[in-house]
Amino acid sequence: MDNDELIELVGRLGRWLDDKRFDDAHAVFTEDAEVTTPGGTSRGADALAVQARRNHTVPTQHFITNPLIEVDGDRAAIDANLLVVFAHDGGPRVLGERYALEAARTPDGWRISRVRSSVVWELQNA
Structure with a gap:
């Protein structure tokens, strides 16, 4: 059951970003969540919502796949692949990344209590 809930949580993260529901950060993140992405580092659900809003000004689509989940009581570690498309007017920017997520019950x-993403590859104006 935990794995199903954690897979759904990862899906909600992608939809939160793509649907630009930044005011609903507390539905996805813990109050003290920390996020480090190519767009910067933020601590606290409200601060990371500001970061996400700043970095997601164009339409996006996040494909989060192959989650590997390890649950330890009320904590979980989730490693996943991320393909994200930023639909800029001059042409899309496409990133292949790895997510290292931590979650808390x-x-x-x-x-989600922690997000670390690392870029594996990038295409500009793909």
Whole structure:
């Protein structure tokens, strides 16, 4: 059951970004979540929502695949592949990344407590 909930949480992360639902950060992240991406580092759900809003000004589509999940009580580690397309007017920017996520079980369900993404490859104006 935990694995299913964690896979859904990863899906909600992608939809949160693509649908630009930045005001709903607490539905995806813990209050003290930390995020480090090519767009910067932020700590706290409200601060990372500001970072996401700043870095996702064009339409995007996040494909998060092949999650490998390790649950340890109320904590979980999730490694996954990420393909993200930023649909710029001059042509799309496409990134292939690796996600290293951590999640915590909260009274409201699983929430992401840490995100680390590392770029594996990038195409500009693909």
